Amino acid sequence: xxTTPAPVVGASxxxxxxxxxxxxxxxxxxxxxxxxxxLMVVLMLIPIVMVISxxxxxxxxxxxxxxLVGFDNYTAILTNPTFATAVKNTLFFTLVSVAAHLVLxxxxxxxxxxxxxxxxxxxxFRVLYVMPWLFTVAxxxxxxxxxxxxxxxxxxxLEVTGLTGGQVEWLSTPDTALFAVTFINIWAGYPxxxxxxxxxxxxxxxxxxxxxxxxxxxxxxxxxxITLPQLRPIxxxxxxxDFIWTTQQFALIWMTTGGGPINxxxxxxxxxxxxxxxxxQFALASTSAVIxxxxxxxxxxxxxRHQKALE
Amino acid sequence: MSRVARxxxxxxxxxxAGMTIVLAAGCGGGGxxxxxxxxxxGGEVTLEFAQxxxxxxxxxxxxxxxxxxxxxxxxxxxxxxxxxxxSTKEQVFAGAAAGTMSDVVGLDGxxxxxxxxxxxxxxxxxxxxxxxxxQSQLASQVKVDDKTYxxxxxxxxxxxxxxxxxxxxxxxxxxxxxxxxxxxxxEKVSKTxxxxxxxxxxxxxxxPNGIQNDVMSWLWASGGSMLADGKPALTTPQxxxxxxxxxxLYDRKLIAPGSLTMKEQDKVEEFTNGRVGMMIDSLxxxxxxxxTNPDLxxxxxxxxxxxxYTGKRGIPYASWGIGIxxxxxxxxxxxxxxxxLMSKDTNSKLSSVANAFPGxxxxxxxxxxxxxxxxxAFEIYKNSVPANEFTGLxxxxxxxxxxxxxxxxxLTGKQTVDEMLQKSxxxxxxxxxx
Numbered sequence: 001x002x003t004t005p006a007p008v009v010g011a012s013x014x015x016x017x018x019x020x021x022x023x024x025x026x027x028x029x030x031x032x033x034x035x036x037x038x039l040m041v042v043l044m045l046i047p048i049v050m051v052i053s054x055x056x057x058x059x060x061x062x063x064x065x066x067x068l069v070g071f072d073n074y075t076a077i078l079t080n081p082t083f084a085t086a087v088k089n090t091l092f093f094t095l096v097s098v099a100a101h102l103v104l105x106x107x108x109x110x111x112x113x114x115x116x117x118x119x120x121x122x123x124x125f126r127v128l129y130v131m132p133w134l135f136t137v138a139x140x141x142x143x144x145x146x147x148x149x150x151x152x153x154x155x156x157x158l159e160v161t162g163l164t165g166g167q168v169e170w171l172s173t174p175d176t177a178l179f180a181v182t183f184i185n186i187w188a189g190y191p192x193x194x195x196x197x198x199x200x201x202x203x204x205x206x207x208x209x210x211x212x213x214x215x216x217x218x219x220x221x222x223x224x225x226i227t228l229p230q231l232r233p234i235x236x237x238x239x240x241x242d243f244i245w246t247t248q249q250f251a252l253i254w255m256t257t258g259g260g261p262i263n264x265x266x267x268x269x270x271x272x273x274x275x276x277x278x279x280x281q282f283a284l285a286s287t288s289a290v291i292x293x294x295x296x297x298x299x300x301x302x303x304x305r306h307q308k309a310l311e
Numbered sequence: 312m313s314r315v316a317r318x319x320x321x322x323x324x325x326x327x328a329g330m331t332i333v334l335a336a337g338c339g340g341g342g343x344x345x346x347x348x349x350x351x352x353g354g355e356v357t358l359e360f361a362q363x364x365x366x367x368x369x370x371x372x373x374x375x376x377x378x379x380x381x382x383x384x385x386x387x388x389x390x391x392x393x394x395x396x397x398s399t400k401e402q403v404f405a406g407a408a409a410g411t412m413s414d415v416v417g418l419d420g421x422x423x424x425x426x427x428x429x430x431x432x433x434x435x436x437x438x439x440x441x442x443x444x445x446q447s448q449l450a451s452q453v454k455v456d457d458k459t460y461x462x463x464x465x466x467x468x469x470x471x472x473x474x475x476x477x478x479x480x481x482x483x484x485x486x487x488x489x490x491x492x493x494x495x496x497x498e499k500v501s502k503t504x505x506x507x508x509x510x511x512x513x514x515x516x517x518x519p520n521g522i523q524n525d526v527m528s529w530l531w532a533s534g535g536s537m538l539a540d541g542k543p544a545l546t547t548p549q550x551x552x553x554x555x556x557x558x559x560l561y562d563r564k565l566i567a568p569g570s571l572t573m574k575e576q577d578k579v580e581e582f583t584n585g586r587v588g589m590m591i592d593s594l595x596x597x598x599x600x601x602x603t604n605p606d607l608x609x610x611x612x613x614x615x616x617x618x619x620y621t622g623k624r625g626i627p628y629a630s631w632g633i634g635i636x637x638x639x640x641x642x643x644x645x646x647x648x649x650x651x652l653m654s655k656d657t658n659s660k661l662s663s664v665a666n667a668f669p670g671x672x673x674x675x676x677x678x679x680x681x682x683x684x685x686x687x688a689f690e691i692y693k694n695s696v697p698a699n700e701f702t703g704l705x706x707x708x709x710x711x712x713x714x715x716x717x718x719x720x721x722l723t724g725k726q727t728v729d730e731m732l733q734k735s736x737x738x739x740x741x742x743x744x745x
Contacts, residue, residue, distance in 0.1 A: 061408040062429055149577075150568035151506055151586065167506065172571035174723055258517025261571035262719045277401075279709050280425060281745075 054286035061282045073287035086271040094246040100186040105193025113201040133191035141255035144184045174264045200234040240303040357388045362417025365393035372664045407431035412636035414645045418461045420702030427455040433635040435459040463630035465667035467595045475608040477588045493615040497565040500588035508567035511587045515574040519711040531625030531698035532614035543739035625698030713738040
């Protein structure tokens with residue numbers, strides 16, 4: 001019996017269309033992903049790769065044909081005494097800010113979560129406590145510059161109450177400047193912790209506390225063995241995020257002290273900015289930025305690992 | 312789902328992705344695809360003019376001048392790119408690096424050296440020679456390696472402002488003209504109580520121009536210099552005397568508190584609010600001071616010189632300068648615009664509306680006849696030598712910041728004046744070598 005080629009052709013056409021279908025179906029997810037991928041590449045990957053490449057060249061941008069200098073820029077930055085000062089200041093500023101944000105945020109969240117006050121009173125305080133977070137950095141900087149100025153309200157109040165002799169230069173005295181900017185940052189950032197922890201507190205089942213009370217646990221014990229463990233995932237996530245954000249704080253420092261007096265409030269961010277836009281040493285600034293990127297990535301790594309562990 | 316329905320979905324998603332790429336590419340590459348700055352179509356040339364002047368002038372003042380220029384030069388249009396000083400600075404620096412600088416740019420003397428080294432600015436000396444331009448009418452030119460790159464269009468001088476009420480209250484009858492008279496007056500004002508201070512000195516590291524306007528001005532007023540043959544010379548007796556004088560005022564608490572992080576605007580604010588007896592400041596702030604505190608009685612005078620100095624006094628100034636981009640395709644038309652702005656009549660008009668002194672020696676601004684304070688200022692300007700040694704220096708702002716940092720360490724008593732000057736000298740030498 002003779003076989004006609006027609007069914008074979010039919011089979012191959014069907015196979016082709018099946019393959020085409022599969023290809024199309026395989027491409028669909030990429031099609032959906034592509035807008036995000038393109039944005040990520042254009043806005044993140046390309047700039048990061050450019051900055052890393054700048055960091056191994058001699059003065060880029062200002063020189064028409066910059067040369068490769070290897071790790072010379074890294075040696076220059078890491079041996080720069082101002083960089084060491086900036087690292088120390090940034091660490092102090094960040095650690096104190098994060099710790100204070102946590103303590104204040106938790107305290108206020110507990111106060112706002114109490115059942116002893118009416119909901120109207122709580123709403124009032126909720127608005128009051130969240131205020132610092134509503135201001136932009138520029139407003140915060142101007143506000144505190146005015147408050148802390150030698151002729152400002154803070155000095156007036158301290159003088160009236162007899163605590164200081166008046167006209168203390170909070171932001172201009174080398175001994176107080178770092179404490180002053182850290183204080184401002186604490187004031188500006190605690191509501192973020194407070195809101196998140198309040199949400200966490202409201203999510204703790206009441207039965208847990210009630211059961212503990214029945215078992216005779218004191219308020220302190222309830223806090224230590226029920227509230228804190230329940231809040232732990234939020235606290236760790238928030239602390240890590242706050243750590244990353246605070247190390248990158250630039251605007252507040254720049255608008256209040258500019259890194260001064262001398263270099264008492266110099267942070268990694270202001271140090272990098274000055275290299276780029278005051279010395280026009282874009283290669284060195286890129287190097288400093290890459291070092292900050294690496295440090296941030298280490299923290300980000302722990303953050304992601306922590307998040308994964310939660311899942 | 313049927314194949315017919317699925318196919319358009321695939322096409323749609325690919326299309327969406329494609330459009331995103333085009334959009335992203337359009338956003339990212341817009342500046343590089345176009346010709347730098349200008350454009351020419353149908354025989355008409357459009358010049359881009361980037362500056363920070365328009366927002367600081369009365370509405371339509373600069374545009375009005377540009378309309379006059381366009382009427383006088385058919386076929387040439389001017390597109391004004393205006394923004395505040397800081398953003399213009401960033402824009403011009405980015406343009407210089409990317410080769411997309413506007414055809415004509417507003418310049419600050421402190422930027423010129425860096426741009427000239429980058430090759431971003433056109434050599435105006437050659438253009439003036441080619442056009443047989445009469446250079447004697449220009450009050451000043453900013454040169455790097457003997458080539459002019461910037462012409463100051465109008466100048467703002469920095470005399471001494473005195474609060475007459477405070478001085479009177481302190482028993483100072485005559486405005487101080489020497490350093491010792493100034494110190495004595497500052498002491499009397501500081502002793503009046505009410506938290507008033509004799510002098511005010513902004514030393515913020517964020518904007519370290521206090522070094523130029525409020526510290527070095529004392530040196531220049533007495534004919535001193537911080538340079539020798541164009542190189543840093545900070546360890547000289549005259550610089551030492553100046554820094555010691557400032558430190559003495561600081562140690563005696565005659566300077567308003569908060570110096571180390573104070574900015575120029577804080578200085579003006581404190582003076583306007585009547586808390587400071589004397590300050591050195593730009594004439595461009597007169598309008599703000601009068602508007603904010605119409606009751607404040609103030610006078611202006613020359614910056615005091617050291618006792619016994621009889622020579623001409625240097626007076627610090629800041630300029631609105633102008634330059635032409637090396638990348639411009641319409642340099643001839645751009646030079647016409649420069650010529651127009653520097654011409655006697657236009658320069659008179661511009662300096663009148665800007666409350667500044669003209670860059671053309673023949674121009675006379677209107678306010679000299681109508682405003683008593685400005686009349687005095689014009690007298691001071693004519694009897695002094697405009698002095699700003701930072702103009703044309705490399706990384707000028709960084710030089711000020713280096714000096715500022717060392718001065719702050721000295722004022723807080725952590726090093727001697729000699730140590731400070733040696734360290735600043737070393738820092739400047741290394742900045743110059745970059």
